[in-house]
Amino acid sequence: MPQSSPPHRAKDTRRWSQRERARDLLAKEVGYVRKPHGGRLRVALAFPNTYFVGMSNLGFQTVYSLFNAEEGIVCERTFLPPKTELEELRASKAALVTLESQTLVREFDIFALSVSFEWDYTNVLTMLRLAGIPLRAADRTAHDPIVMIGGAVTFVNPEPLALFADIIAAGEGEVLIPPLVKAFREASDRDDLLRRLVAERGFYVPSFYDVKYADNGTIERFVVKEGTTAPATVKKAALRTADAAEPPATKIFTPETEFGSRFLIEIVRGCANLCRFCWAGYNYLPVRAFPKDRILELARQAKSHSNRAGLVSIALCDHPDIEEILTSLVEMGYSISPASLRLDDLTPTILRLLRASGERTITIAPETGSDRLRRVINKTMTNDEILAAADLIFSTGFDNLKLYFMIGIPTEIDEDLVAIRDLTMQLRDIMLTHARPRGQVGRIVGSVNPLVPKPGTAYQWLPMEDDTSIERKIRRMHSLMADIDNVYFNIKSERHSFYQALLSLGDRRVAPAIEAAERNGGNWRAAVKEAGIDADFYVFRDRSGDGVLPWDIIDGGMKDSFFRAEADKAMKAEWTLPPKRQQENARLLAMLHEN
Numbered sequence: 001m002p003q004s005s006p007p008h009r010a011k012d013t014r015r016w017s018q019r020e021r022a023r024d025l026l027a028k029e030v031g032y033v034r035k036p037h038g039g040r041l042r043v044a045l046a047f048p049n050t051y052f053v054g055m056s057n058l059g060f061q062t063v064y065s066l067f068n069a070e071e072g073i074v075c076e077r078t079f080l081p082p083k084t085e086l087e088e089l090r091a092s093k094a095a096l097v098t099l100e101s102q103t104l105v106r107e108f109d110i111f112a113l114s115v116s117f118e119w120d121y122t123n124v125l126t127m128l129r130l131a132g133i134p135l136r137a138a139d140r141t142a143h144d145p146i147v148m149i150g151g152a153v154t155f156v157n158p159e160p161l162a163l164f165a166d167i168i169a170a171g172e173g174e175v176l177i178p179p180l181v182k183a184f185r186e187a188s189d190r191d192d193l194l195r196r197l198v199a200e201r202g203f204y205v206p207s208f209y210d211v212k213y214a215d216n217g218t219i220e221r222f223v224v225k226e227g228t229t230a231p232a233t234v235k236k237a238a239l240r241t242a243d244a245a246e247p248p249a250t251k252i253f254t255p256e257t258e259f260g261s262r263f264l265i266e267i268v269r270g271c272a273n274l275c276r277f278c279w280a281g282y283n284y285l286p287v288r289a290f291p292k293d294r295i296l297e298l299a300r301q302a303k304s305h306s307n308r309a310g311l312v313s314i315a316l317c318d319h320p321d322i323e324e325i326l327t328s329l330v331e332m333g334y335s336i337s338p339a340s341l342r343l344d345d346l347t348p349t350i351l352r353l354l355r356a357s358g359e360r361t362i363t364i365a366p367e368t369g370s371d372r373l374r375r376v377i378n379k380t381m382t383n384d385e386i387l388a389a390a391d392l393i394f395s396t397g398f399d400n401l402k403l404y405f406m407i408g409i410p411t412e413i414d415e416d417l418v419a420i421r422d423l424t425m426q427l428r429d430i431m432l433t434h435a436r437p438r439g440q441v442g443r444i445v446g447s448v449n450p451l452v453p454k455p456g457t458a459y460q461w462l463p464m465e466d467d468t469s470i471e472r473k474i475r476r477m478h479s480l481m482a483d484i485d486n487v488y489f490n491i492k493s494e495r496h497s498f499y500q501a502l503l504s505l506g507d508r509r510v511a512p513a514i515e516a517a518e519r520n521g522g523n524w525r526a527a528v529k530e531a532g533i534d535a536d537f538y539v540f541r542d543r544s545g546d547g548v549l550p551w552d553i554i555d556g557g558m559k560d561s562f563f564r565a566e567a568d569k570a571m572k573a574e575w576t577l578p579p580k581r582q583q584e585n586a587r588l589l590a591m592l593h594e595n
């Protein structure tokens, strides 16, 4: 595509200070890429949060390496400046630059944002504003970069960001980048590029669709605009198999980030457990294991930069060679931090290897305290199994246990909240039994979050539990968990979850509220009022009668009939047992092969 020049270059007196800061950060990094720009497609890749947060995000690092692995692309990073620098930048009206060459972001061909969390939506707008790019796609011209939004949240429900994106990349970077590069090479102009991309799997151009609403405010249908040749729904792009794929791993090491110089690596993608609330479980299917030899080779190469390996996978032990991988990492001298472990991951060998690597805390997610409620959400473990696992954990020498719980689950009653306390007390007893002879008592740290029904799950039609009821439950949890020695609980507020739910479940009509929240510094109550949005409509409404849901524009591969059957079984507290899960996994795999 011919490259257009910006109409003018602003005289930028404060760019030197951004440049100094960029050089400071680069001086502490190992592994960044510098390429000449001439003749290459230029991508400014943004993480809509600070450098400190973004550089510990494996998805962001992976997209950076995937782009730069292409000879014809130069990809440079840019981040939301930390608070004081942000204020300085705003006051000086200086424009955002990239880290590697400190070039103005608005001079790039593509401004790609990797979005992992709903709370970063306002930061997306702040970064567009700082870069000097119009916030709405409709206001951009041929002189502006193409704004492409990707990342985990966008292939679950991209609609709240639809009006800000020229393109939404729905799916996994490994599959999306090659057709993007090809389309850019062949396109004659911006419109031609968008037309070429919609012919490819995973590229959603929101401006190619009108949304028709019914009188009751629900979506009647997405209408493809005439002459655009956009598909009726956009199929998510995913790797068919990871057998020969390069495992995503930290390529740039820096001490200036949340996880320090930890070597992050993805071992296996997906989880076949299909818990009914879990968007990650449903959206990263089928389960795909990365090649063991490559994982170990990358770990060997990274050893001179890091002593700590962070294994990024939601179901680590679904990798057939996990014990061999852990053994080799321990032999290389790594201490190993797994993400949360599934209960069936906790074999004696795996725990022994993790302990031998120096790990002192294990994280598990019982989600609820009662077996009945665990059948409602399809978490296929029982309290007896959790207690047996805790015995194994503490007898292996671990000091601490981290637990994740949810409240506001359908059919939940007060006994279920009491059950969270009772289960925690039993776990504490086990911890004390093993800790006292050693003379060192650790702690149990619990985290309690109100359930936010997520798009692309069996709970996608559910309203969130109403605020009075959830506030009562939060108060009850505070009183149940107060003043227990060696037990610390963090219980999230209802309001926090309410606005997160609005951003999760919203459609493109929510965009003015995001704009207002960005302008007013994150006061969501005022933003929703200013934008005239009925937030309760999105959060507290039963959607089971809706013809079309906002996120139906992306076809993630799961069938509605499957989700509806799972939702019915939830109300009857019935599990969907593993063989069914395996079949569902096999069906998804077959579907990916067909397409």
Ligand code: SF4
Pocket (backbone or CB within 6 Å): 271, 272, 273, 274, 275, 278, 280, 281, 282, 314, 315, 342
């Ligand atoms: S086990 Fe964990 S990752 Fe897997 S589906 Fe359930 S909640 Fe999601």
